[in-house]
Amino acid sequence: MRLFLYEMKKIFSWKLILLVLLVNLLMFKVLLEFDLEYFPNGRPAGDDFKIEQHIISKYGATMDEEEFLDLQATYEEEVAKADAFLANDPKAIAVEMDSYENFRDFDYGNEEKMAYHDEMFFNSEEDFPWVLQAYEGYLERYQHKEKALVANMKGATPAQKKRYEQLLEEEKFAVYTDTVTSNFKSYKTSMAIVIFLSVAILISPIFLRDVNAGVVPLQYSSKKGRSVYRTKWLAGLVSSILIASILLILYMTLYATNDTSSHFDLPLYTFGWDYFWYDITFLQYITLSIAVIFGMSVLLSILTMAISSLVPNTIVLIAVQIVIMFVMIAGGATVIINNLINIWYAQAFVPSVLTIFAVVTILVAGFVWRREGKRDIA
Amino acid sequence: MSRKGDRVYITWLEMRKVLLSPVFLILLLLMIGFNLFSIWSDSYNREELQVVNKIIETYGPSFNDDILQTMERDINQLVIELGGTSTQAFLEEMTYEIYDHASSEEQHQIDHISLLYTYVQAAKELEARYTAIDIAKLKQDFLNAQTMPSWLEQKMANEFDNWHARFDEIVETNEYKQWFFLGEYGMHSKLFRSHMKTLAFEGVLIIALLTALIANYEFEHRTQLVTYATKKGRKLIWYKGFASLVCSLMVIAVLFGVTLGTYFTVYDYSTMWQIDISSGMNWEYTFPYITWWSISLWQYLLLAVVILTFVLIIVMLLTFTISVFVKNSYFTWLLSVLLLLAMYVMPTYFPNSTLQWMMHYNVTLLLLNPHQFFNGGTSFMMMQYHEFSTLLLWLLIASAGTIGAIRHFNVKDVV
Structure with missing residues (x-):
C-alpha cells in the first residue's frame, strides 16, 4: 500500500x-x-431554446391535437401583437407591410420591402420576426411530422428504414x-x-x-x-x-x-x-x-x-x-x-x-x- | 583528420541519432501517407478542373470583353456542331434524359460546353462584383468595432488607406481579370489552407521531437559526464544545434517535397504558374484574395514554403532553448508544442486592443493561415509586411533564446 x-x-x-x-x-x-x-448560439437558436423551455413543461415529449391547438393559440396571440406593432409603424405602412401576414409573405423582388424586412430581422429591437418564425417551425413540424421520417427513408439502409418505420408506427415524432x-x-x-x-x-x-x-x-x-x-x-x-x-x-x-x-x-x-x-x-x-x-x-x-x-x-x-x-x-x-x-x-x-x-x-x-x-x- | 573534417564528422554523428532511428522514418512515412491519402481521396474533380488550362492555352492568362466575346462565339460554334442554336437555350434544355441518350463523346462535349459557359459567365459578372467591394466601408466597420488608442487607430487607418490604394490599382490594371479555378472549387484553400496547414502541423510535431532527441540525448542516456568532459566538451552543444537545423531542413524537404509533388501531379497547374493569387476568379468566401502585391502562383507557393520553413526553424530554435533548461525530452516536446498552442490562444484572453495587436505578431498564426499570406483584410493579421515582421521578431527572440541557453549551458552543472 x-x-x-x-x-x-x-x-x-x-x-x-x-x-x-x-x-x-x-x-x-x-x-x-x-x-x-x-x-x-444567436438566432433563431436562442428563440427556439426560450420557447422550448416554456412549452416542454406544458406538452411533454409528444404533441397531440389539443396541444397543437393550444400552441397555435399562443402563436396567434403573438401574431396579434406583431400585427398591432406593424399597423402602427409608419415605415411598415409605407412599404405596405402593415400586418404580419403581409410582412411574412412579401414579394422578394421588391427592394424597399426587402430592406424593411431585413431591418426588422437584423437591426431592430423587436423580437417578433424571429419568435414567430420559431413558432411557425414548431407548428410546421407538427403538421408535417410524418414527412420528415418519410423523407429520411430515401436512400436509407434497410436497417435505418426499419427504424424510421418503427418510429412512424409508434408515432414517435420530432416535436x-x-x-x-x-x-x-x-x-x-x-x-x-x-x-x-x-x-x-x-x-x-x-x-x-x-x-x-x-x-x-x-x-x-x-x-x-x-x-x-x-x-x-x-x-x-x-x-x-x-x-x-x-x-x-x-x-x-x-x-x-x-x-x-x-x-x-x-x-x-x-x-x-x-x-x-x-x-x-x-x-x-x-x-x-x-x-x-x-x-x-x-x-x-x-x-x-x-x-x-x-x-x-x-x-x-x-x-x-x-x-x-x-x-x-x-x-x-x-x-x-x-x-x-x-x-x-x-x-x-x-x-x-x-x-x-x-x-x-x-x-x-x-x-x-x-x-x-x-x-x-x- | 583535418579540423574541418572533424566538425563535419561530429555533426554527422549527431544527425545519425535522428536519421538512423527508425521511429522518425516511420513517423515521416505515416504523415506522408496521410497527406497522400487526403490528396487522392478528394481529387474527384481533377478532370473537371482541366478546363482552366484549356482556356488559358487558347485564350491567354487574362481576359477582357473582347476575349469573352470571342469565347462566347466559340462556345456557340460548339453548340451548333451538336445541333443547338443558342448556348443558353441549349444548356437550359439539356435534361437528364437527353444527356443520357447522347453518345459518350457527345456527353463529353456537352460537359465541356457547360463548364466553359460557367467560366465565361463568372468572368462576365466579375467586374461588377469586384468593383462593388467597398474598402472604405470595411475600414469604417473595423474602426467602429474596436476601441483603440489613437496611435493604433491612426496606424490601422493608414493600413486601410494603403490597402484601398492597392485595391484601386488592381481594378485599374485589370489584375483581377485573370483565369483561375472558380472559387467554388476552393482550390486556393485546398492547397494553402488544408494541405499546407497540415504540413506545417506535421512539421512542428516531428521537428520538435527530433530537436528534443538531439539536444537531450546525453542527459537521457546518461553520457553527459563523459561527453561534456572531453576536449570538445561543451562545444558539442553547437554541433547539436547545427545537426538539429540540418535534420529539420531535411524533414521539411522530404515532407513538403513529396506531398506538394504529389499534389501537383494530381492537379494540373501547368498553365497557371504565372496567374496572380489576386485573380478575381479566385473568390471563395466573402472576399477574394486582395494581396498587398501582385504575386503569381509560383511566387506565392515558394514564399509560403519559405515562410513555413522559417517558422519551423523558429520552432526548432525554441525547442532547443527549452531543452537546455528542461533536460527531459518528454517535457521539452510538450512544452514547445504547448507554447505554440498558447500563442494561438493568448490573444483571446486579452480584450485590450493594443495587446491584441501585439499578439498578432505570432508564429502560430502564420502556421495556421498559409492561405492568408500577403493578404489585406479586416484583422490585425492582414497588415502589410505582417509576415516579415513576425518572422523577424521571432527569429530574433528564438536566436537570443538559443544563444542565452548555450551560454547558460557553458557554465551550468552537467550532472
Missing part, C-alpha cells in the same frame, strides 16, 4: 499536474468554451429542435478530446520514468520483485480513473450552466434532425456519453501503460503517442463519441469499434504483463 501511494505521488508530480492544467486551460479556450459561452442536443454533441466531443489528452500526458511516462532513472533492476531484484510492476500498473489505473473523473465532473458542472435540465426527460426522437437507434431520454443519453468517455479514457490509459513499458525511450513514446492521439481524436472523439447511437452509423458500428478497442487493449496489456514477468532486466 505504501508503495502504491509512492507510485501515485510519482504520477501526480507537480510538474505533470501543472502541464495537465496548462493543457486543460488552453484546450478549454480552444474547444469547450464556445459551446458554453455561445449557447444558445422540438435539435438546439440542445447538437450543442451537447459538440460539447461532449470536445470534452472527450481534452480528457484523452490529459490522460495520455499524465500516464505516458509511468514505466519509462523508472527505466530512464535506471532503477528497474534494483526494483525487480528486491524482495517485492516484479510485482512492483503490478503496483505501478494499478497506480496508473487509479490515477487515470481519478483524472478522468475529476475532469468529467468539472466539465459537466460547467455544462450545467447551459441550463438544459428542461430537456432532460425528453426522449431523443423528439429533437428532430438527428435520429437515434434507441429511445432513451436526453438525460440517459448524457449519462451514456459520460460513461463511454470514461470507459475509453480508462482503456486509453491501459494502452498507454502498455506502450510505456514497450518503448525503449521517450522519443519513441512520443512518436507512438502522436499516432495514438491522432486516432483517438479523429476517430475516437469525433466519430465514436460524437455519433454514439446516431442512426447515420450502422447500429453495430460503435459497439463493435469499442469492443475491438477493448479487446486489442486487453490483449496488448496481457502480453506486456506476461513479458514483464520473465524478461531480462539487465
Whole structure:
C-alpha cells in the first residue's frame, strides 16, 4: 500500500499536474468554451431554446391535437401583437407591410420591402420576426411530422428504414429542435478530446520514468520483485480513473450552466434532425456519453501503460503517442463519441469499434504483463 | 583528420541519432501517407478542373470583353456542331434524359460546353462584383468595432488607406481579370489552407521531437559526464544545434517535397504558374484574395514554403532553448508544442486592443493561415509586411533564446 501511494505521488508530480492544467486551460479556450459561452448560439437558436423551455413543461415529449391547438393559440396571440406593432409603424405602412401576414409573405423582388424586412430581422429591437418564425417551425413540424421520417427513408439502409418505420408506427415524432442536443454533441466531443489528452500526458511516462532513472533492476531484484510492476500498473489505473473523473465532473458542472435540465426527460426522437437507434431520454443519453468517455479514457490509459513499458525511450513514446492521439481524436472523439447511437452509423458500428478497442487493449496489456514477468532486466 | 573534417564528422554523428532511428522514418512515412491519402481521396474533380488550362492555352492568362466575346462565339460554334442554336437555350434544355441518350463523346462535349459557359459567365459578372467591394466601408466597420488608442487607430487607418490604394490599382490594371479555378472549387484553400496547414502541423510535431532527441540525448542516456568532459566538451552543444537545423531542413524537404509533388501531379497547374493569387476568379468566401502585391502562383507557393520553413526553424530554435533548461525530452516536446498552442490562444484572453495587436505578431498564426499570406483584410493579421515582421521578431527572440541557453549551458552543472 505504501508503495502504491509512492507510485501515485510519482504520477501526480507537480510538474505533470501543472502541464495537465496548462493543457486543460488552453484546450478549454480552444474547444469547450464556445459551446458554453455561445449557447444558445444567436438566432433563431436562442428563440427556439426560450420557447422550448416554456412549452416542454406544458406538452411533454409528444404533441397531440389539443396541444397543437393550444400552441397555435399562443402563436396567434403573438401574431396579434406583431400585427398591432406593424399597423402602427409608419415605415411598415409605407412599404405596405402593415400586418404580419403581409410582412411574412412579401414579394422578394421588391427592394424597399426587402430592406424593411431585413431591418426588422437584423437591426431592430423587436423580437417578433424571429419568435414567430420559431413558432411557425414548431407548428410546421407538427403538421408535417410524418414527412420528415418519410423523407429520411430515401436512400436509407434497410436497417435505418426499419427504424424510421418503427418510429412512424409508434408515432414517435420530432416535436422540438435539435438546439440542445447538437450543442451537447459538440460539447461532449470536445470534452472527450481534452480528457484523452490529459490522460495520455499524465500516464505516458509511468514505466519509462523508472527505466530512464535506471532503477528497474534494483526494483525487480528486491524482495517485492516484479510485482512492483503490478503496483505501478494499478497506480496508473487509479490515477487515470481519478483524472478522468475529476475532469468529467468539472466539465459537466460547467455544462450545467447551459441550463438544459428542461430537456432532460425528453426522449431523443423528439429533437428532430438527428435520429437515434434507441429511445432513451436526453438525460440517459448524457449519462451514456459520460460513461463511454470514461470507459475509453480508462482503456486509453491501459494502452498507454502498455506502450510505456514497450518503448525503449521517450522519443519513441512520443512518436507512438502522436499516432495514438491522432486516432483517438479523429476517430475516437469525433466519430465514436460524437455519433454514439446516431442512426447515420450502422447500429453495430460503435459497439463493435469499442469492443475491438477493448479487446486489442486487453490483449496488448496481457502480453506486456506476461513479458514483464520473465524478461531480462539487465 | 583535418579540423574541418572533424566538425563535419561530429555533426554527422549527431544527425545519425535522428536519421538512423527508425521511429522518425516511420513517423515521416505515416504523415506522408496521410497527406497522400487526403490528396487522392478528394481529387474527384481533377478532370473537371482541366478546363482552366484549356482556356488559358487558347485564350491567354487574362481576359477582357473582347476575349469573352470571342469565347462566347466559340462556345456557340460548339453548340451548333451538336445541333443547338443558342448556348443558353441549349444548356437550359439539356435534361437528364437527353444527356443520357447522347453518345459518350457527345456527353463529353456537352460537359465541356457547360463548364466553359460557367467560366465565361463568372468572368462576365466579375467586374461588377469586384468593383462593388467597398474598402472604405470595411475600414469604417473595423474602426467602429474596436476601441483603440489613437496611435493604433491612426496606424490601422493608414493600413486601410494603403490597402484601398492597392485595391484601386488592381481594378485599374485589370489584375483581377485573370483565369483561375472558380472559387467554388476552393482550390486556393485546398492547397494553402488544408494541405499546407497540415504540413506545417506535421512539421512542428516531428521537428520538435527530433530537436528534443538531439539536444537531450546525453542527459537521457546518461553520457553527459563523459561527453561534456572531453576536449570538445561543451562545444558539442553547437554541433547539436547545427545537426538539429540540418535534420529539420531535411524533414521539411522530404515532407513538403513529396506531398506538394504529389499534389501537383494530381492537379494540373501547368498553365497557371504565372496567374496572380489576386485573380478575381479566385473568390471563395466573402472576399477574394486582395494581396498587398501582385504575386503569381509560383511566387506565392515558394514564399509560403519559405515562410513555413522559417517558422519551423523558429520552432526548432525554441525547442532547443527549452531543452537546455528542461533536460527531459518528454517535457521539452510538450512544452514547445504547448507554447505554440498558447500563442494561438493568448490573444483571446486579452480584450485590450493594443495587446491584441501585439499578439498578432505570432508564429502560430502564420502556421495556421498559409492561405492568408500577403493578404489585406479586416484583422490585425492582414497588415502589410505582417509576415516579415513576425518572422523577424521571432527569429530574433528564438536566436537570443538559443544563444542565452548555450551560454547558460557553458557554465551550468552537467550532472
